[in-house]
Amino acid sequence: xxxxxxxxxxxxxxxxxxxxxxxxxxxxxxxxxxxxxxxxxxxxxxxxxxxxxxxxxxxxxxxxxxxxxxxxxxxxxxxxxxxxxxxxxxxxxxxxxxxxxxxxxxxxxxxxxxxxxxxxxxxxxxxxxxxxxxxxxxxxxxxxxxxxxxxxxxxxxxxxxxxxxxxxxxxxxxxxxxxxxxxxxxxxxxxxxxxxxxxxxxxxxxxxxxxxxxxxxxxxxxxxxxxxxxxxxxxxxxxxxxxxxxxxxxxxxxxxxxxxxxxxxxxxxxxxxxxxxxxxxxxxxxxxxxxxxxxxxxxxxxxxxxxxxxxxxxxxxxxxxxxxxxxxxxxxxxxxxxxxxxxxxxxxxxxxxxxxxxxxxxxxxxxxxxxxxxxxxxxxxxxxxx
Numbered sequence: 001x002x003x004x005x006x007x008x009x010x011x012x013x014x015x016x017x018x019x020x021x022x023x024x025x026x027x028x029x030x031x032x033x034x035x036x037x038x039x040x041x042x043x044x045x046x047x048x049x050x051x052x053x054x055x056x057x058x059x060x061x062x063x064x065x066x067x068x069x070x071x072x073x074x075x076x077x078x079x080x081x082x083x084x085x086x087x088x089x090x091x092x093x094x095x096x097x098x099x100x101x102x103x104x105x106x107x108x109x110x111x112x113x114x115x116x117x118x119x120x121x122x123x124x125x126x127x128x129x130x131x132x133x134x135x136x137x138x139x140x141x142x143x144x145x146x147x148x149x150x151x152x153x154x155x156x157x158x159x160x161x162x163x164x165x166x167x168x169x170x171x172x173x174x175x176x177x178x179x180x181x182x183x184x185x186x187x188x189x190x191x192x193x194x195x196x197x198x199x200x201x202x203x204x205x206x207x208x209x210x211x212x213x214x215x216x217x218x219x220x221x222x223x224x225x226x227x228x229x230x231x232x233x234x235x236x237x238x239x240x241x242x243x244x245x246x247x248x249x250x251x252x253x254x255x256x257x258x259x260x261x262x263x264x265x266x267x268x269x270x271x272x273x274x275x276x277x278x279x280x281x282x283x284x285x286x287x288x289x290x291x292x293x294x295x296x297x298x299x300x301x302x303x304x305x306x307x308x309x310x311x312x313x314x315x316x317x318x319x320x321x322x323x324x325x326x327x328x329x330x331x332x333x334x335x336x337x338x339x340x341x342x343x344x345x346x347x348x349x350x351x352x353x354x355x356x357x358x359x360x361x362x363x364x365x366x367x368x369x370x371x372x373x374x375x376x377x378x379x380x381x382x383x384x385x386x
Contacts, residue, residue, distance in 0.1 A: 002375055003033045005084035005107070007094040011043035013204055013234065013262050015287035016114040019147070019170050019361075020090055021048050026171075026362045029054045035082045039071070039094070044262060058082070065126070079105055086110060086374055092130040099140055108142045108374045116150035116284045116305040135159040143372040145365070148284040148306040166368045169306065170285040171361025172294045174353050177267050179296030179345065186272035190258045192229055197337070198258075199330060200231030200273040202266075202288045203280070205240040210279030210302065212247060216323035217279070219251040221330050228334070233260035233269055270295040275333050279326060280304050294352040296345040298337070300329045310356065314348040 006024060011017045024034050025048075034055045038046070041059035050057040058078050062071045079087065079101040088110040089098030095111040102109035111134075135158065138144065144165040146152040156162045192198055199218070203209030211232060218230045230253065235241045241259070248257045263269050270276065276292035276299045283305035290310060292299055299315040301307040308317045316336075318329035336344060369375045 001031060001033050002086070003082060003084045004035070005079060005082050005087045005098075005101075006034070006036045006090065007087065007098045007101070008036075008038050008090035009094060010038050010040040011046040011049060013044050015170075015285075016090055016112075017043075017045050018287060019114070020112075021045060022171055022173055022358050023361060023365065024049070024055055025052065026358050035078075035084065037075070037078055037082075039097075044264075056082070075101055076104065079107075085376075086369070088112060090114065092127065092134060095134060095141075096130065096137065099137060103140075108376065109140070110369075110374060111138075111141045111144045113144060113146050113151055113155060114284050115282060116148050117154050117282045131158075138162075142374050143368060145368065146284070149309070150305045151284045164372055166364075166371075168361065168364045168368065169310075169356055170287055170290060171358035172287075172290040172352050172356050173358050174294045174349075177270065177291045177294035177352075179271065179349060180267070183271045186268060190229070190231075190272070192258075192272075193227075195227055197225070197228045197274045197334060198231060198272060199228060199275045199277055199333075200233055200258075200269075201277045201279055202231075202233045202269065202292070203235075203278075204262075205235040205238060207240075208280060208282050210281055211235075211244045213321070213323045213326060214277055214279040215244065215248050215251055215253060215257075217277075217326035217330060218256070219253050220323065220327035221334075222253060222256055224331065225334060228256070229258060230256055231258045231260060231273065234262055235259070236262060266291060267295055270297050273297050274337060275300060275330070277326070277330065278302060278304075278307060281320065283307065285310065290352050290356050293348040296349045298333065298344045298348045300326075300333050302326070310351070311348075312351060314344065314351050 008020055027034055035058055036049050036055055037058040037060055039060050039062040041061050049055055060074045084107045086108045087098040087102030089095035090112045091114055099109050138160040146167045147170050149167050152162055152167055201214045248254050270292045276297050278286055278289055278301035285306050289299050299311055301317055302320045303317050316329045316333050319325040
């Protein structure tokens with residue numbers, strides 16, 4: 001059996017974390033031993049992994065940014081005990097840690113890069129340093145996996161060596177994310193009337209997700225379409241959400257908005273929407289688009305990452321950074337739904353089923369491992385030479 005060792009920061013609410021969960025749970029456990037080692041214990045999604053008896057849960061229990069020496073010692077002990085054939089990082093610092101740990105035990109190293117831009121001007125200092133350091137070390141991993149062509153282009157343009165890289169789109173669990181019954185459950189709680197349309201943005205509390213532009217576009221559309229309600233979902237309570245709620249009131253949208261915190265039952269949320277709106281300024285493969293489409297929800301998205309490739313002709317792509325263009329696209333989507341709603345919903349789901357399943361994600365990952373000789377037997381350098 002081959003031993004795979006995954007490193008990431010934590011299992012919060014993000015799309016990268018959900019993709020890591022989908023991948024490790026789908027591996028054939030009769031052929032692969034899986035260890036998952038997040039830097040930080042806990043998190044919204046952590047129980048999905050920590051309660052899985054087929055996966056070794058090995059949190060490194062980092063106590064904060066400056067917990068370095070003891071953290072590295074715990075990392076060394078954990079990776080030494082797991083003795084992996086492959087160390088796989090997910091994003092910046094975990095990628096660097098995977099390279100160090102993997103080389104120390106003679107394992108192959110795979111980096112996972114899940115975004116299409118860094119937005120270095122807005123990134124914190126540690127993020128900019130990690131980006132620079134990864135660019136300097138990018139010749140060292142045995143394989144770099146990007147989840148979007150847009151991401152690979154961006155990183156290559158910014159100094160990364162991408163000769164040993166592949167693009168593997170995210171995988172969506174189309175059994176879990178499906179257009180089953182339950183559409184009216186949340187809508188009833190929200191006070192949505194039978195004839196109302198619901199347009200929603202689903203994303204964490206981060207300016208990159210474009211909440212302000214979504215609110216501005218919604219305000220432009222609200223007077224034309226009094227039967228539309230707007231949802232912002234996935235934001236924890238805090239300063240950022242407070243600012244967005246203040247903005248909604250300033251735009252005269254307070255009575256038209258529905259605010260929803262992070263949810264565990266994401267299919268239930270998607271099924272309550274008529275349209276998912278992605279207003280992000282940066283994405284790689286936006287999971288919310290694939291998940292919503294798998295639930296039969298058409299999408300309108302800004303032209304970021306691989307959104308256009310994912311949506312194809314099942315939805316609408318709009319110019320990045322323009323609330324006016326987003327509002328026009330939303331109006332166009334409302335018109336299309338009125339004339340071709342059921343076929344649009346069916347086409348959106350089939351686009352994901354046919355091209356972006358979890359099975360395809362695992363198969364493409366293993367194909368890349370074989371192509372770049374990642375699954376070759378490793379040599380434990382700690383015991384090499386007796």
